[in-house]
Amino acid sequence: MKTKILTGSMIAAYALLNIPAFAEEVTLDPIVVSADFREAKLSETANSVSVIGEEEIYDKSSSAFEEVIGKTPNVNFASGASRAHYIQIRGIGERSQFSTPVNPSVGLNIDGIEFSQSALAVTLFDVNQIEVLRGPQGTTFGATGMAGVVNIQSNEPTKETEGHIEATVGNYNTKALGAAIGGTLIEDTLLGRFSIYKNTSDGFMKNWHIDSEGNEISQDDTNNIDELTAKAKLRWFASDNHTIDLNYMHIDVDNGYDAFSLDNTRTTHSDEQGKDTQKTDAFSLISTYQVNPKMHLVSKVSHSNSDLEYSYDEDWSYVGEFSDTLGPYSYFDQYLRDREQTDMDVRLVSDEEGRIFNNSTDWTMGVYLKNYSEDLTRNRRKEDVYVLFTNDYSTKNRAIYGQLDSTLTPKLTLTTGFRAEKWEVSYSDSDNSNIHTDENLFGGKIGLQYQHDNSHLYYVSLSKGYKPGGVNADNNVPSPEYKEYQTESLWNIDAGVNANYFENTLISRLNLFYGKRKDQQVKIYDAYALQEWSDYLTNAAEGHYYGLEAELDYYPNDTVHFYGSLGLLKSKFDDYAEYDAQGNLVPSFLEGRAPAHAPEYQYNIGVDYRFVENWTFKANAEGKGSYYFSNTHNEKSTAYTLFNSSLEYTYDNWTATVWVRNLTDEDYYVRGFYWYQDPAIGYAESRYTQFGAPRTVGFTVAYDF
Template sequence: MKSTFLTLSLVTASALLTTTLYADEVELDPIVVGADFRDKNLSQVTNSVTVLGEEEIYDKATKSFVETITAAPNVNFTAGASKAKYIQIRGIGERSQFETPINPSVGIIQDGIDFSQNPLGITLFDVKQIEVLRGPQGTTFGANGMAGVIVVESNEPTKEPTGHFEATVGNYNTVAYGAAAGGTIIDDTLLGRISVYKNSSDGYMENSYLGRDDTNNIDEQTIKAALKWLVSENLTVDLNYIHADIDNGYDAFTLDNSWVSHADKPGKDTQLTDAFSLKSTYQINDAMHLITALSHSNTDSEYSYDEDWSYVGEFDDSLWPYDWFDEYLRTRKQTDFDMRMVSDESGKIFNGSTAWTVGVYYKDYSEDLTRNHFKDYYWETFTHTYDTTNKAIYGQIDSDLTEKLIFTLGLRAENWEVDYSDSNAFTENTDENLYGGKIGLTYKAEDTALYYATLSRGYKPGGVNADDTLPAKDRTFETETLWNLDVGVNSKYFNNALVNRLNFFYGKRNDQQLKAYIENDRSFTDYFDNAAKGTYYGLESELDYYPNESLHLYTKLGLLHAEFDEYTPEMTGRAPAQSPKYQYNVGFDYSFLENWRFKANVEGMGSYYFSNTHDQESDPYALLNSSFEYVYGDFGATLWGRNLTDTEYDVRGFYFGNDPSKFYEPELYTQKGTPRTFGLTLTYDF
């Protein structure tokens, strides 16, 4: 693997040093990002943002949504389920959920619908692009955007009839197929698009006790529909609907950290979501327009697993084996309403120098949990209800101080109301007011360089720990706040042949929320705690080079130093969990002959701590991926492979005693990342 990485590095270096540059100016900025109230070209965005286009998502079957976005610098993930579904940005983010309700650190928006709590329902078919925004997004997204926000955009309806058909076969009995079609329904009035996608796989685990190879299977079905109603010249209404039916198995951990399970009661990891968003854009006059957005989602999920990872009779009774099974059934409902007034060019204030945005926001979220816990001979049932109401007002101005210097100020104030009650007769209200925003300067040095500095304040609400065995002082935890400074430059060289986005960041966390657990006789009490203070700093770099029309080379690099400034004596000065010191993605695309393209990249990550309760770490890893693509007219074929060297790496780790034959001595147990996968994808477009 080291030689592979060295080879790719040498290829990149040689191309960067070549004296032959693409003579004509390359058009590299068609990408539009809606990261800050107004759509902007990527080169003009003053956030640390990565955009993943549809052409970069060629493996939609075996590579999950969460794994895909780790192509962005300083974005990590945690599994502990059938697929990864917990995201960390710059080391901030959740790693799991059991009894305790969580408020996400990373917001996820798909087609105007909040999927922050339900990312398992996001599949990548018919997706136009993914925007990964790093750092607090307090003004635009509020409480769920302290670490960052992921925006997923599907292909929109078009006036012309368009369609896409796709079929994939791969190892591990992977079969996926989908179709998307759209166009004009009523001339000059109504456009539509619909897509249907089905993805299935046996998964990567074998179960020797049950004689099966599909107990950790993937079974996904997704339907997306969109309508664009051109009501008048001044009013457009967009409707999006998403139906996600995920019925995956969960059988991923073993006592010997192998790919062969002995579990007699494999679990499930399922999600059934129906959701819609309704957005209207009304051009009031030449000075301003009004955007009104309403969304609603209803999700039922099951997360269950065999706790002992073995079968009855595998161990002698003298070793005190146990037979436990855990099941978490959740129903989540969420309604969001956002209304904002946005100025246009003629609506700028202060002598036409200042653009402005003002808005109001409302969210109603509820989560009902039923936990069924089997312990040897009996079932225990625990239930809770968690309701939150969030009301916010926000605004932002972008003022031209000079022709080249822009001043930005954004503010957001939220009222957060929480009602919690459970079957142990415990109730709690954690109401509070929250404030965030940003202040920044942008300097356009010339057409090929833009410099920016932004100081932002993010926040994450406090909450309630559900386990009643905790001391009274630990039943609640406090709100976390984050001050973050981003300083960066977007630049282009050699007639746009070389494009660079470079960002340095520094952050201070106060009342830093973190997850810990207490182990007691094979029972684990997980809970959220507050560390007094934490610090992080680092950089994110993205470099794209086009030496000629046929070759594209790129590097994405993230460096991160994070530590607890004040916590327990053991943890002070140590890095929080899921905070690798480095992360990279180096690769190239090469078009040859008339219809062929070859892609290859190496993505790697440094080691990180699995938990804030112990000092077990992952090993660094590097994965080699590649594809051959052939396009003839409207037909395409892609032969792809991921992790071609079949490198073993870990995506979740626990440290405790679970093996009776070793007298329950604590050990590191890990869930393996995706092994070597390969397949063939055929497409047809019109």
């Protein structure tokens, strides 16, 4: 029945977004997507892409990054920390990390620097645009883009001196202050832009416990937010045909982590609160050199070094909260990571005079190198026993890639792309595991786009993405078969249309997709003893998904903007191989079920209304269907709808905004578990959830010059 509803919704959405055009042919929208080899207008992009522009980000600097992009079709996130560390696209993506190294399914790039493993680094101040690319991006991004890529661009340096100052106050003791300034540093030679932003909040949880001396302790900041981001951008015009861009980022996130309670309320009883921190220094250096009128050379090197801590009170209680007969315990878990990554990417890109095959084909070819290392120290205390575990994980990527964009007719273009990647892994740990692997990975794309007229672009593409295999750190996996897991591959078909109607007042993007996953990587956790569990990655034999993404903008006049988006997703495990302790195959309850964090629908509808001069009212409703929290049990989130609104006043260079998020104070959940945790019920398996943000109210004032 659900499949019929989903299919019917897809047909209805297609009919809605492809009504006949009665308007004159007009130029399509000016939004530019830069994540591919060549910049292209959004309306001319033959891919499922959502773009969140500066006007949408303007009053959201203090918002969580994952909540902002979570409004786009078929994009979800998993928390389990102070912020969400991982993003899922079309139901594919990580949800957590403990001892085992993980390879990302969704790529994340900020100003040419990869942060796929460290989304905690993302803040939205001085950001110009966010691009969300859904589906495999194997040609362009390789192993980090199997499910899709999120590309974030900060504001660029300008010749004219300009700046932005912003301050925010809100409930939960939210305070934020930021400043950005840029302009010419050396006439006709050097431009620069610098920004700094500090965001703090007590968080949405309270804590009450009794300390070791019998004193009652009450706190409201154990799940606090404390984030500092500094950026510097320089653009050097080295010569008439050579430009060099330097981007530098310093991130200092010192958040608390105290989000779960035994009674599923916003009041925790932990007596040892955790941390969710990240300190990063990173840079990218991008050189664009016009070799001759036929081609230009783009060379990029980037480097990042991050120190992270993820820790928590494992028992969620204070010592003495339960009587001895119920077996009280005091556990604490801490994960310290040092991540270092260096990327090099060199590509030749043709220009108009460099087209080949009788001046019909643009071309790109390049080489890519990446070195990544992650050193873990896990400190776990079980009562008075301290357990130390360490592991070292490193990967080396070496890739070559190329793409051809061939004009078959004045309206029809064929795109073919290919990437070959050598992936090497080295792993060792304090349990004397030493594993070294290497494999060859292949991805690519073939697509057709048809520009029917100035207002209609049709496209279809077949793409292949891949995600490398790896090793599970925990030796307590239920079977030796689970110590290592294999590479996953994904074949995906997209078909869509970008259109505009009525003199460009109605703009739509519609994409239908189908994907087939082979050796699908699955995250599982297993409670192998009371108060003891292991998490590990394994492979389902096969899985598939299908659905649609649709976006609509309507401008009936100069004062009103209506918009909406819809994501529909049907995903399931087709075949799942599960092993017992002896290595024998056994039936799995996952077969035929949807993977975790894959809601069947998402939507966002809203309006921007400038009702009198200088005043703008904005309101939107965003909703999401229920989804499984994990691949280990059948607990699901609840479907929800959140309402948000703001009132903005602009005078000269000043802007003042009053905003409310989650207007109706809806309870919803961003992470969930089902396991043995509560001594008061004899450690019976129970459902435990982490709340999303409650109603938040704030005031932001900004000055642009």
